[in-house]
Amino acid sequence: MNTSDFYTYLNAQQTAQQYLYSCYKGMEDAESKSYQNCNTFMYYLDHGLRFYENGKKADQVVQPVLYFYGMVHLLKASLLTERPDYPESTSLLAHGVTTRKRKKKQYTFMDDEVKIQQQGLFPYFSEHLFSMKKFSFEKINMEMLFSTLPEMNDFFSLQNKNKMIEIGVSESLLLQFPIQLLDNYHLTDKAFIRRLEGFLPSIKEIKIDNSNISIHLGKSFSSSHGPFYVHMHDKKIYFPSDRNHFLPISEIITHYLILFNLSMLCRYEAEWWGDLLLSRPDIDYPFIHHFLKITSEKIPYMIGKKLMDKYKNQKLF
The missing domain is CATH 3.30.70 (Alpha-Beta Plaits)
Structure with a gap:
C-alpha cells in the first residue's frame, strides 16, 4: 500500500478510530480517547491534504502559506497518534519559531535566519515525533537548511x-x-x-x-x-x-523551518516577495521555486509513511 492509499484508508471515522486505538494501547482510557479524537484526526489529515492539493493549483504568490498550513495540519494529526490530549495548552498553538521583523538592506533569503522558541508547535512536535529535545543551534540560516535536502x-x-x-x-x-x-x-x-x-x-x-x-x-x-x-x-x-x-535532525524539521520563513515573507514582505517572483533578481528564486515543488510532494509522502510505518509496527497489516 502506498501513502496516498493509506491516507484514503484513514478517511473514515471507523478506520481513524481503530488506528488511534492501536496507537493508544497501554495508555489510560485508550478506547474512549480514540473515539474522542477520531474526527479531529481525520479532519487534520483531510484538510492538510486539501491545502497541498490547492497549493499545487494556486499561484506561486500564495503557495508557501498553503503548503505551510498543510504541513501543520498533517503534523497535528501525527501528534494525535502520540499525544491523545494534544493540545494540552494554548501555548502549543504558536508556531514555535520566529524570523527577523525588519529585513536588512541587501536582504537575501539564503542568508536569512529563523530562531527557535522554547514553546509552541515546533519544539513540541520535534520532541514528541522525533525525540529532539535540544538542538545544536538557536538560529539557523536558509542556506544551511537547503544544504541538507538531497533534492537541492x-x-x-x-x-x-x-x-x-x-x-x-x-x-x-x-x-x-x-x-x-x-x-x-x-x-x-x-x-x-x-x-x-x-x-x-x-x-x-x-x-x-x-x-x-x-x-x-x-x-x-x-x-x-x-x-x-x-x-x-x-x-x-x-x-x-x-x-x-552535519545536522542530525529530521528532514521534516528542515522543511518546517524553511516553509515557515517563506510563508512569513509571502504574508508580510509583499514588496520583496513580489520582486522575487516577477524580477527574479538573484539565486534566491530558483532555489525557492525548486524547494516549493519538492516540499509539496515530499512532506505528504514522508508524514504518510511515518503514519503507515506506525500502523505496520502495530502488526495490523
Missing part, C-alpha cells in the same frame, strides 16, 4: 558547492564513504565510524581501503533523519560532504 544538491553543484555526496541506496545493506571525507571532517577513520554508529542500525562489517570506507549493515537501511537523507525520486542516500553541514 544539484543546484548547489551548479555553483561548485557540493553540499552532499551519494553513499548508497535506500534499503541497501552497504554504505560507502570516500576516504577523502575524513579530511573534511578532521577525523580518523575510527573516530568517523564512531560518530556514525548512533545513527545506523547494527553494523556487520567495516572495510577500509585507499578509496572508501565501506560499512556493511546487519539490516536494510532507509532514513529521512540527518545526517542521512534519502532523495525522493532516485532513492539514493546522501550524506553531508563537510562537517559544518
Whole structure:
C-alpha cells in the first residue's frame, strides 16, 4: 500500500478510530480517547491534504502559506497518534519559531535566519515525533537548511558547492564513504565510524581501503533523519560532504523551518516577495521555486509513511 492509499484508508471515522486505538494501547482510557479524537484526526489529515492539493493549483504568490498550513495540519494529526490530549495548552498553538521583523538592506533569503522558541508547535512536535529535545543551534540560516535536502544538491553543484555526496541506496545493506571525507571532517577513520554508529542500525562489517570506507549493515537501511537523507525520486542516500553541514535532525524539521520563513515573507514582505517572483533578481528564486515543488510532494509522502510505518509496527497489516 502506498501513502496516498493509506491516507484514503484513514478517511473514515471507523478506520481513524481503530488506528488511534492501536496507537493508544497501554495508555489510560485508550478506547474512549480514540473515539474522542477520531474526527479531529481525520479532519487534520483531510484538510492538510486539501491545502497541498490547492497549493499545487494556486499561484506561486500564495503557495508557501498553503503548503505551510498543510504541513501543520498533517503534523497535528501525527501528534494525535502520540499525544491523545494534544493540545494540552494554548501555548502549543504558536508556531514555535520566529524570523527577523525588519529585513536588512541587501536582504537575501539564503542568508536569512529563523530562531527557535522554547514553546509552541515546533519544539513540541520535534520532541514528541522525533525525540529532539535540544538542538545544536538557536538560529539557523536558509542556506544551511537547503544544504541538507538531497533534492537541492544539484543546484548547489551548479555553483561548485557540493553540499552532499551519494553513499548508497535506500534499503541497501552497504554504505560507502570516500576516504577523502575524513579530511573534511578532521577525523580518523575510527573516530568517523564512531560518530556514525548512533545513527545506523547494527553494523556487520567495516572495510577500509585507499578509496572508501565501506560499512556493511546487519539490516536494510532507509532514513529521512540527518545526517542521512534519502532523495525522493532516485532513492539514493546522501550524506553531508563537510562537517559544518552535519545536522542530525529530521528532514521534516528542515522543511518546517524553511516553509515557515517563506510563508512569513509571502504574508508580510509583499514588496520583496513580489520582486522575487516577477524580477527574479538573484539565486534566491530558483532555489525557492525548486524547494516549493519538492516540499509539496515530499512532506505528504514522508508524514504518510511515518503514519503507515506506525500502523505496520502495530502488526495490523
